[in-house]
Amino acid sequence: MATATDQKIVDSLARCGVGFLTSVPCKQLAGVIELADKSDQFMHVPCNKEDEGMGLCAGAYMGGRQSCIIMQNTALGVVVNTLATLIQFYHIPLPMLISYRGEIGEKVACQVEMALHTKAILDQLHIPTYHFSDSRDVQRLDGILTHAQMSRKPIAVLTDATFWRSAQ
Amino acid sequence: MIRYELLKSILPIIRDHLVVCNIGAPSQELYALDDQETNFYMLGTMGLCSSIGFGLALAQEKTVIAIDGDGSVLTNLATLSTIGNHQADNFILLIVDNGSYGSTGDQPTYTSGRTSLAKVAAACGCENTASVPAENVGEVLREAIAMRRQSVIIAECQSGNVDVPVIDLDPVNIIERFKTQIQDI
Numbered sequence: 001m002a003t004a005t006d007q008k009i010v011d012s013l014a015r016c017g018v019g020f021l022t023s024v025p026c027k028q029l030a031g032v033i034e035l036a037d038k039s040d041q042f043m044h045v046p047c048n049k050e051d052e053g054m055g056l057c058a059g060a061y062m063g064g065r066q067s068c069i070i071m072q073n074t075a076l077g078v079v080v081n082t083l084a085t086l087i088q089f090y091h092i093p094l095p096m097l098i099s100y101r102g103e104i105g106e107k108v109a110c111q112v113e114m115a116l117h118t119k120a121i122l123d124q125l126h127i128p129t130y131h132f133s134d135s136r137d138v139q140r141l142d143g144i145l146t147h148a149q150m151s152r153k154p155i156a157v158l159t160d161a162t163f164w165r166s167a168q
Numbered sequence: 169m170i171r172y173e174l175l176k177s178i179l180p181i182i183r184d185h186l187v188v189c190n191i192g193a194p195s196q197e198l199y200a201l202d203d204q205e206t207n208f209y210m211l212g213t214m215g216l217c218s219s220i221g222f223g224l225a226l227a228q229e230k231t232v233i234a235i236d237g238d239g240s241v242l243t244n245l246a247t248l249s250t251i252g253n254h255q256a257d258n259f260i261l262l263i264v265d266n267g268s269y270g271s272t273g274d275q276p277t278y279t280s281g282r283t284s285l286a287k288v289a290a291a292c293g294c295e296n297t298a299s300v301p302a303e304n305v306g307e308v309l310r311e312a313i314a315m316r317r318q319s320v321i322i323a324e325c326q327s328g329n330v331d332v333p334v335i336d337l338d339p340v341n342i343i344e345r346f347k348t349q350i351q352d353i
């Protein structure tokens with residue numbers, strides 16, 4: 001079931017002109033994906049893997065649609081080359097709305113392993129990163145999305161378990 | 169027919185359309201043959217040509233021809249299921265299948281063995297999938313454009329490259345001129 005916070009995120013994406021979304025399934029982001037899929041503001045094309053999704057987003061951007069990818073932090077282990085040689089090299093704006101698994105409140109130990117590398121990978125790639133740990137952080141999303149478009153860069157929004165719990 | 173000859177034979181057809189071209193030898197050969205501002209050359213990121221082309225086709229209405237290769241498609245096979253499950257009448261995926269990794273020295277890919285990309289694409293839900301001898305690709309491509317139907321054309325080619333220089337364009341220049349052209353063609 002989508003929450004008020006899910007709705008705020010989707011409203012922000014629409015308000016900031018995002019017209020193309022791709023996603024891989026995620027429990028925490030399920031409500032956002034559900035609302036986005038129902039909305040006629042977006043074209044939503046689920047992808048099989050996040051590097052494929054970034055390819056779709058790059059193409060949609062070239063075709064005039066601002067795009068956004070919804071993914072889990074574990075996928076950062078998959079997309080480093082794509083971020084560097086496609087998104088950054090060609091100056092493509094790409095907000096990544098990321099479920100930050102493996103932080104405080106995590107129940108699956110293996111998720112912690114990629115959580116340890118998440119910010120290090122983003123730092124290494126010089127990707128502006130914003131960590132949401134309280135539902136009120138949603139208010140920052142408009143500014144972040146606008147910043148990605150203005151700077152033509154990938155940006156990461158990490159939404160952790162504390163954020164999603166406070167969003168109930 | 170090798171890839172270079174195939175590209176040369178379809179130049180008059182693809183020249184007036186949006187083209188997304190695969191990394192390495194395919195982009196370098198196309199650039200040397202006939203640089204157009206409507207060509208998007210991939211300078212890196214092996215495997216994403218089909219996905220970029222499909223995202224572009226979904227986002228706007230003009231015809232998009234993605235020129236991918238067998239080796240690259242094998243690295244991103246699942247995107248065929250994305251393509252097979254969404255409709256973009258303006259999308260044509262042309263897979264140059266020469267059974268080898270051309271850009272790295274013609275090592276064999278599995279399509280030179282038992283793997284059929286035509287069967288994979290069809291099984292992924294891609295309608296209008298056809299395996300076509302290189303000599304006939306122009307005709308099939310022309311028809312797919314005219315009929316405006318989403319198609320996957322697998323061009324059966326010989327393995328082999330032509331010695332052409334590395335692309336000296338700046339990536340931001342490639343994408344900006346491409347985006348400008350979309351409005352004009």
Ligand SMILES: [Mg+2]
Binds near residue numbers: 238
């Ligand atoms: Mg090949």
